[in-house]
Amino acid sequence: MGKSVPLWIFTVVVAGATLFVLLSFSGTAENNQAVSEPGDAGREIAATVGSHHLYASDVAATRAGEDAVDLWVHDQLLACAAEEAGLENPAMSRFVQERARQLYLRDLMLEHVISSVAAPDSEEVLSYMQSNPELFLVERHYFQIIAADSSIAESLHVRLGWGQNFQITAQNSSLGQKAAIGGDLGFIAGGEMLVHGLPMEVALLDGLSEVIPSNLGYHIFKVSETRELTDSIRVIRSAAEALYNARIDAAVDSVLRAAETRLTVEVNR
Numbered sequence: 001m002g003k004s005v006p007l008w009i010f011t012v013v014v015a016g017a018t019l020f021v022l023l024s025f026s027g028t029a030e031n032n033q034a035v036s037e038p039g040d041a042g043r044e045i046a047a048t049v050g051s052h053h054l055y056a057s058d059v060a061a062t063r064a065g066e067d068a069v070d071l072w073v074h075d076q077l078l079a080c081a082a083e084e085a086g087l088e089n090p091a092m093s094r095f096v097q098e099r100a101r102q103l104y105l106r107d108l109m110l111e112h113v114i115s116s117v118a119a120p121d122s123e124e125v126l127s128y129m130q131s132n133p134e135l136f137l138v139e140r141h142y143f144q145i146i147a148a149d150s151s152i153a154e155s156l157h158v159r160l161g162w163g164q165n166f167q168i169t170a171q172n173s174s175l176g177q178k179a180a181i182g183g184d185l186g187f188i189a190g191g192e193m194l195v196h197g198l199p200m201e202v203a204l205l206d207g208l209s210e211v212i213p214s215n216l217g218y219h220i221f222k223v224s225e226t227r228e229l230t231d232s233i234r235v236i237r238s239a240a241e242a243l244y245n246a247r248i249d250a251a252v253d254s255v256l257r258a259a260e261t262r263l264t265v266e267v268n269r
Contacts, residue, residue, distance in 0.1 A: 049076040113251045117244070125240045135191035135203055136239050137229050142185040142193075142205075145169060145220040146176040153211045153218035160208055166222045175217060187227060192238040195245070 044056040047069050054072045062068075082088060120128070129136035143166055147153035156173055160166055167182025174183050190203030202209055202221050209221040229235055 047073050049073055050080055052076050052080070109255065110252070113255060114248060117247045117251050120240055120243045120247070122236075125236060125243060128243045129191075129236070129239045132191065135194065135242075136189055136235055139187040139189050139227050139229055139231075139235075140205065140223045141187050141225045141227075143167065143170065143183040143222040143224065144176055144178065144185055145174040145183050146217045147173065147220075148175060148217055150211065150213070150218050153220060157208075157211050157220055160220065160222075166208075183222075187230070189229065189235045189238065191242050192235065195238045195241050 045053050046056040046059050047054040054069060054076075059068055145153075145156060145166070147156060152173075156169060160169060167184070170176070170179050170183030171181075173179075176183055178184055190205070193203045194200065197214065198212065198219075202212060205221055205223045206226075207223060209219075212219040212221065
């Protein structure tokens with residue numbers, strides 16, 4: 001069974017690396033000169049805007065796409081125009097550069113951790129499923145309503161609590177793709193909901209959920225019935241991903257705890 005990087009890890013790595021790449025090309029915050037590092041002389045320059053250079057080796061090292069150079073020129077022209085117009089806040093520029101480096105180093109650590117985590121084999125996956133039967137050996141019949149903001153979702157939740165029909169409410173008010181069929185998601189194992197980033201409350205749901213926020217909106221779930229597992233192949237894949245994600249989370253937590261024992265952490269609120 002091969003490794004499949006969880007979506008949240010992939011998003012973090014791509015977003016952080018992209019931010020670092022774009023910002024690291026743009027020069028220093030305090031002046032209008034490009035960053036000059038030892039060994040820059042003789043390096044092949046892919047593009048120049050004023051005194052700022054984009055080096056071909058940097059483009060290659062970051063595996064940027066074919067339009068990366070044109071994008072850099074476009075962005076650097078705007079950056080220079082902002083400097084000339086006196087729009088730059090030096091303190092903010094310093095913070096952005098420090099934050100970009102922080103994200104870059106964070107992503108390197110996450111990639112290192114992920115590469116060290118072994119994907120579970122079939123025996124481990126089956127054992128994991130058997131030790132979590134309510135998540136992987138039972139399917140729940142889920143219905144869902146998605147609202148655009150919390151106030152709408154809370155209002156719908158109150159009405160559902162009073163006994164308003166869930167499916168009719170979904171047809172009339174939900175933004176979800178299944179709204180036309182009453183928000184019917186079909187039979188799903190609770191562990192599959194965990195893999196999709198939903199909380200344990202939803203995975204083990206019986207009846208009506210509370211309002212659940214996500215990056216897609218505000219969700220209300222309902223479970224109408226349960227049954228024994230029928231599509232074992234699909235759920236085995238989800239269980240493997242859930243177990244792999246749990247191992248990655250544990251490995252990241254271990255790195256964080258070790259770092260906290262070595263470093264002084266103070267948060268002033």
